[in-house]
Amino acid sequence: MKRLLVLVVLLTVLVGGVQVFAQDAVTLRLATWQWEDPAYLDFWNGSVEAFNEANPNITIEPFAFPIDQLWDRLNIEIAAGSPPDLLEVTGFNVFQYMDQGVLAPLNDCFEGTDIIENVQAQDEYAVDADGNIYALNLSARTLQLYVNTDLFEAAGLEVPTNFEELRAAAEALTIPEQEQFGLVLTNLAHSRLHEGILMMIAGYGGHFTTDGELNLTAPEVIQGVQFFKDLFDSGVMPQGVVDGGAQYSYFNSGKVAMTIDGPWYWAVMEGQAPDLLDHVAVYSIPTDSGLPTGGVNNLIGIAAGSPNFDAACEYLKFIANPEWGQVWTSNSRTIYAYADSVPAEFLSENPWFQTFADELPNAVPVAAPGLEIYHTDFVRMVNDKVVEILYDDLPVEQAMQELQDEFNEFLDDM
Amino acid sequence: MQQQATSRNAPLSARQQQANRRPLLSSRLLPYLLLAPALIAIALVIIYPIFYSLYLSLTDANLLRLSEAEFVGVDNYVRLLTREDFWQSLGVTALYTAGTVFFGYFMGLLTALILNQNFRFRGLARTLISIPWATPWLVVTLIWYVMFNPQMGPINVILQRVGVIDVGIPWLYQRDTALISIVIVTVWREFPAATLLILAGLQSIQPELYEAAEVDGASRWQRFRFITMPSLRTINLVVVTLMTIWASKLFTVAWALTQGGPGDATRVLSVYTYQEAFLSNRLGRASALAILTFVLVFALVVVYFALLNREEQEA
Numbered sequence: 016m017k018r019l020l021v022l023v024v025l026l027t028v029l030v031g032g033v034q035v036f037a038q039d040a041v042t043l044r045l046a047t048w049q050w051e052d053p054a055y056l057d058f059w060n061g062s063v064e065a066f067n068e069a070n071p072n073i074t075i076e077p078f079a080f081p082i083d084q085l086w087d088r089l090n091i092e093i094a095a096g097s098p099p100d101l102l103e104v105t106g107f108n109v110f111q112y113m114d115q116g117v118l119a120p121l122n123d124c125f126e127g128t129d130i131i132e133n134v135q136a137q138d139e140y141a142v143d144a145d146g147n148i149y150a151l152n153l154s155a156r157t158l159q160l161y162v163n164t165d166l167f168e169a170a171g172l173e174v175p176t177n178f179e180e181l182r183a184a185a186e187a188l189t190i191p192e193q194e195q196f197g198l199v200l201t202n203l204a205h206s207r208l209h210e211g212i213l214m215m216i217a218g219y220g221g222h223f224t225t226d227g228e229l230n231l232t233a234p235e236v237i238q239g240v241q242f243f244k245d246l247f248d249s250g251v252m253p254q255g256v257v258d259g260g261a262q263y264s265y266f267n268s269g270k271v272a273m274t275i276d277g278p279w280y281w282a283v284m285e286g287q288a289p290d291l292l293d294h295v296a297v298y299s300i301p302t303d304s305g306l307p308t309g310g311v312n313n314l315i316g317i318a319a320g321s322p323n324f325d326a327a328c329e330y331l332k333f334i335a336n337p338e339w340g341q342v343w344t345s346n347s348r349t350i351y352a353y354a355d356s357v358p359a360e361f362l363s364e365n366p367w368f369q370t371f372a373d374e375l376p377n378a379v380p381v382a383a384p385g386l387e388i389y390h391t392d393f394v395r396m397v398n399d400k401v402v403e404i405l406y407d408d409l410p411v412e413q414a415m416q417e418l419q420d421e422f423n424e425f426l427d428d429m
Numbered sequence: 430m431q432q433q434a435t436s437r438n439a440p441l442s443a444r445q446q447q448a449n450r451r452p453l454l455s456s457r458l459l460p461y462l463l464l465a466p467a468l469i470a471i472a473l474v475i476i477y478p479i480f481y482s483l484y485l486s487l488t489d490a491n492l493l494r495l496s497e498a499e500f501v502g503v504d505n506y507v508r509l510l511t512r513e514d515f516w517q518s519l520g521v522t523a524l525y526t527a528g529t530v531f532f533g534y535f536m537g538l539l540t541a542l543i544l545n546q547n548f549r550f551r552g553l554a555r556t557l558i559s560i561p562w563a564t565p566w567l568v569v570t571l572i573w574y575v576m577f578n579p580q581m582g583p584i585n586v587i588l589q590r591v592g593v594i595d596v597g598i599p600w601l602y603q604r605d606t607a608l609i610s611i612v613i614v615t616v617w618r619e620f621p622a623a624t625l626l627i628l629a630g631l632q633s634i635q636p637e638l639y640e641a642a643e644v645d646g647a648s649r650w651q652r653f654r655f656i657t658m659p660s661l662r663t664i665n666l667v668v669v670t671l672m673t674i675w676a677s678k679l680f681t682v683a684w685a686l687t688q689g690g691p692g693d694a695t696r697v698l699s700v701y702t703y704q705e706a707f708l709s710n711r712l713g714r715a716s717a718l719a720i721l722t723f724v725l726v727f728a729l730v731v732v733y734f735a736l737l738n739r740e741e742q743e744a
Binding site: 094204253402428 | 491495512691704
C-alpha cells in the first residue's frame with residue numbers, strides 16, 4: 016500500500032511536471048511563400064534558428080506554399096479558425112486582411128522598442144484610422160529600368176530619361192527580322208500589368224484616385240493608359256507576356272533592350288542568365304515625372320486571436336534590427352525596411368542597387384489611395400479592361416469610363 | 430451412436446438454441462451493412478457539402494469572417510439573378526457547352542466511323558486516338574497554351590507560313606477568339622470519349638442490316654441515315670448528355686488558359702464561382718452560384734434520364 020502511494024505521488028509529480036513543461040513550450044506557425052526561395056533562405060531559416068536558440072521554449076514551424084497557392088491555403092485556415100500565428104503578407108493584401116479583422120494590432124507589441132522610429136513608413140503603412148498598426152514592414156522596393164547595354168551601344172543610342180525618349184529608343188531597338196524587341200513588359204491580366212499601367216499614369220503625375228476618390232477619366236490616367244497602348248501597338252514589346260517569369264525569359268534571352276522590374280530581378284539573372292549580367296545596367300525609370308511605383312511590399316503580422324501573441328511578438332522584435340536587415344537585403348536584393356539595412360560593402364559590390372535605394376523615398380504606392388481594401392478586386396477589373404484595350408482595341412477613354420462605372424457599381428454592391 | 434441418438438432427442442441447451450438462430454451475416458441487414466461505408470462516405474463528401482453550401486448561400490458569409498455570417502434569406506440569389514454579369518456568365522457557359530458538345534460529338538462520330546472500317550494499323554489508330562483523353566487536364570492546358578502563343582505558337586507559325594495570316598493572332602487574349610480557343614482545347618481532349626462510346630455502338634449493329642440494304646440498292650448515305658444513325662440513338666443520347674454535363678461544370682481549361690478573360694469573355698459559371706469565393710471572399714454569393722449551377726446540371730441529368738427511359742420504352 017505504501018509502495019503504491021509512493022508510486023502514485025511520483026507519477027502525479029511526473030505528469031504534472033510534463034504538463035507544466037508543455038504549457039511553457041510554444042509552437043508558432045509562420046506563413047510565408049519565401050521559405051524555399053533561395054533569395055530569402057538565409058533570412059528565414061537563419062532568424063528562426065537563432066530565435067529558437069535564444070528562446071528554447073518557442074519553436075517556429077514553417078507554413079510554406081508557393082505564393083500562387085499560399086493565399087488560398089491561408090484563407091482556408093483563417094476560415095477554419097486556425098490561422099498560422101505569424102503571417103507574411105504583401106503590401107497589397109495587407110489592407111484586405113486588416114479590414115477583415117485577420118490581423119492583430121501590434122501597438123502593444125512595439126511599445127518600448129525603436130521599431131516605429133527606425134522602420135520605414137511603420138506609422139503610415141498598414142495603420143488604420145485609429146492609429147492601430149497591423150503589421151511590421153519587412154521590405155520596400157521600387158521598379159526601375161533595366162537596360163541591355165550591348166544593344167544600346169550597337170544602336171548608338173542613349174539611355175532614355177523620359178517618355179518620348181523611351182518610345183523612340185524602344186522603336187529604334189525593335190528589329191523584327193532579328194526577333195529583337197525594344198521593351199518587354201507584362202501585357203496580360205496579372206498584377207504586373209496593373210502596376211505597369213500605374214507606372215505610366217504616375218509618369219504623368221497621376222494615380223487611379225484623386226483625393227481618395229476613383230477618377231479614371233483624369234487626364235493623367237488617360238494619357239498613361241494611352242501611352243502603354245501606343246507602345247503595345249507599335250510592336251516594341253512581345254505580346255502574350257503573362258507574368259514576371261515570362262518577362263524574365265524574354266530579357267534573359269539577350270534579345271530585348273529594356274525591361275522595368277524590381278531589384279530582385281538581379282538575383283534572378285544571377286541564377287538564370289549570369290552571362291548577361293556584365294551587359295546590364297540599371298537606370299531611373301524613364302517617365303516624365305521620374306516617379307517610380309512601389310513602396311512597402313512585404314510585411315509580417317500576427318493573426319488576430321492567436322493564442323501565442325506574446326511569443327509571436329518576441330519574434331517580430333527579434334528580427335526588427337539592422338543585422339537581420341542586412342541579411343535580408345544582401346540575399347534578396349530588396350531593401351529591408353529597418354534603417355541601415357543596406358551594407359556598405361554590398362553597395363560597393365552591387366552599384367546597380369544604388370538606384371533602387373535612392374528612389375525609394377519617391378515611390379508612388381501601388382494600392383490606389385482610398386481604395387486599399389478593394390485592391391484585389393480593383394486590380395482584376397483594371398487588368399480585364401486593359402487587356403480589352405490592348406487586344407480588342409477598345410478606345411482608352413471609353414474603357415476608362417466603363418471601368419469607372421463598373422467599379423462604382425461594384426462599390427454599391429458591397 | 431447411442432450417444433448421438435440420445436443427444437438428438439434431448440431438449441436443446443441455450444447454447445445450441447443460439448447456434449441454430451440465423452447468423453447476422455445472412456440476415457436482411459447484410460446488404461445495408463455492406464453499403465454503409467460507401468453511403469457514409471458519400472454522405473460526408475457529397476451530401477453534407479451540398480447542404481452546407483445551401484446554408485451558406487442563404488447567408489452573407491465572408492471566407493475570412495465565417496463566424497460572423499448572418500442569415501440573409503434569398504438575397505444572394507436575387508442579387509445574382511438581377512446582375513448582368515451572372516447572365517453574361519450563363520450565356521458564356523451555354524455557348525461553351527453547345528460548342529463543345531456539337532464539335533465533340535461530330536469529331537467523335539467521324540473518327541468512330543473511320544475506326545469502324547477495316548484498315549491496316551487500325552488497332553494502333555484506336556490506341557492513338559485515346560491519347561488526348563488520357564492526358565491530364567493540366568498538361569493539356571500547358572500544351573495548348575504554347576500552341577496558342579501569339580509569337581512562337583505552332584498554330585500562328587503555320588498559318589503565317591501558308592499565308593492565311595500576316596501576324597500572329599492572340600488567340601487567348603481577344604474576346605473574339607478566346608472562347609473559340611477553349612472550345613477547341615476541350616473538344617480535342619474529350620472527343621475520344623465520344624469516339625469510344627459511338628464505336629462500341631457501331632460494332633453492335635448487325636452487319637446483315639447493311640448487307641440487306643446494299644442488296645436493295647441503298648447508297649452509302651442512305652445506309653448511314655436509315656441504319657447507322659437510328660441504331661445509335663441511345664448511344665448518341667448518352668454521349669451528348671454526358672458531354673453536356675461535363676462541359677457545363679468544367680473549370681480547369683477556362684481557368685488555366687484564360688482565367689475567365691479577356692474581360693468576361695470566357696468566364697463560365699465555374700470560374701465565376703471560384704472568383705467570388707476565393708478572390709473576393711464572398712462565400713455566401715459563391716455558394717448561391719454553386720447551387721444554381723448544381724440545379725442546372727441536375728436538370729440536365731433529369732432530362733437525360735427521361736429521354737433514356739423513353740428510348741428504352743420505345744425499344
